[in-house]
Amino acid sequence: MLATRALTWRIGEVAIVDGVDLDLAPGEFLGVIGPNGAGKTSLFNLVSGLRRPTAGQVLLNGTDISALPPYRRARLGLGRTFQASSVFGSLSVRENVRLAVQAHRGGSMRLWRRAAADREVVAAADAALDRVGLAHRAEALAGTLAHGEKRKLEIALLLAGEPTVMLLDEPMAGVSAEDVPELVGVIRSLTGDSGRAVLMVEHHMDVILGLADRIAVMHHGALLACDVPETVMANPVVQEAYLGESL
Numbered sequence: 001m002l003a004t005r006a007l008t009w010r011i012g013e014v015a016i017v018d019g020v021d022l023d024l025a026p027g028e029f030l031g032v033i034g035p036n037g038a039g040k041t042s043l044f045n046l047v048s049g050l051r052r053p054t055a056g057q058v059l060l061n062g063t064d065i066s067a068l069p070p071y072r073r074a075r076l077g078l079g080r081t082f083q084a085s086s087v088f089g090s091l092s093v094r095e096n097v098r099l100a101v102q103a104h105r106g107g108s109m110r111l112w113r114r115a116a117a118d119r120e121v122v123a124a125a126d127a128a129l130d131r132v133g134l135a136h137r138a139e140a141l142a143g144t145l146a147h148g149e150k151r152k153l154e155i156a157l158l159l160a161g162e163p164t165v166m167l168l169d170e171p172m173a174g175v176s177a178e179d180v181p182e183l184v185g186v187i188r189s190l191t192g193d194s195g196r197a198v199l200m201v202e203h204h205m206d207v208i209l210g211l212a213d214r215i216a217v218m219h220h221g222a223l224l225a226c227d228v229p230e231t232v233m234a235n236p237v238v239q240e241a242y243l244g245e246s247l
């Protein structure tokens with residue numbers, strides 16, 4: 001579904017991402033971990049299109065998308081969580097998702113089509129909010145949401161684009177411990193149906209272990225291991241890489 005081939009991003013002589021080969025199967029949940037500065041975010045930026053690789057490729061369903069900007073990749077089904085800054089705080093939660101659905105579907109200028117289309121857009125927005133457990137907050141101003149709710153809204157905005165591959169960049173960031181299990185449940189449900197695949201960078205090991213089918217470990221820009229959680233955790237090379245860091 002999603003693949004990287006010898007994916008590399010150099011700044012001068014330094015390889016920030018160094019020849020990474022990854023494969024993500026339909027319906028698969030792949031977690032990316034690694035010590036601070038390992039290149040996880042940079043890898044994400046290359047996959048989503050925020051950065052262009054200096055060598056290697058990103059493939060989506062066999063098509064080389066390495067040169068496409070993020071919005072073209074999103075249209076092909078590769079969606080990345082919106083950063084909090086893309087949420088309009090003074091609009092309601094529902095309006096935010098409605099705008100994302102509209103942006104994804106494109107508008108029809110025909111008046112007779114518009115009313116029906118508007119109803120469909122609102123229904124799609126409400127369905128996305130329902131999926132992430134935010135339906136009861138649809139009328140609230142997005143700016144008033146708690147951290148955990150904001151993360152859910154970001155996932156709903158992503159769902160509005162109907163992605164087949166979802167990239168989640170540290171979805172637990174800033175979420176209080178008591179809200180983590182519910183958010184984990186929402187994220188787990190993303191791969192449950194429709195063959196949608198998820199690639200997630202997350203610092204919390206317990207979260208990754210509870211969600212991922214396989215775990216990719218990055219170290220100094222390279223892929224150290226990529227396997228099922230038990231095998232990765234038992235790998236002495238991985239344990240060595242994390243020496244001095246909490247696994």
Ligand SMILES: Nc1ncnc2c1ncn2[C@@H]1O[C@H](COP(=O)(O)OP(=O)(O)OP(=O)(O)O)[C@@H](O)[C@H]1O
Nearest residue numbers: 011016034035036037038039040041042043203218
């Ligand atoms: N634009 C840039 N210019 C120079 N160096 C960069 C740039 N972006 C990233 N780096 C460097 O590349 C390395 C990898 O950074 P990256 O943010 O991808 O790692 P990470 O694994 O996501 O780290 P963390 O877990 O701390 O978020 C770091 O040493 C960082 O300083």
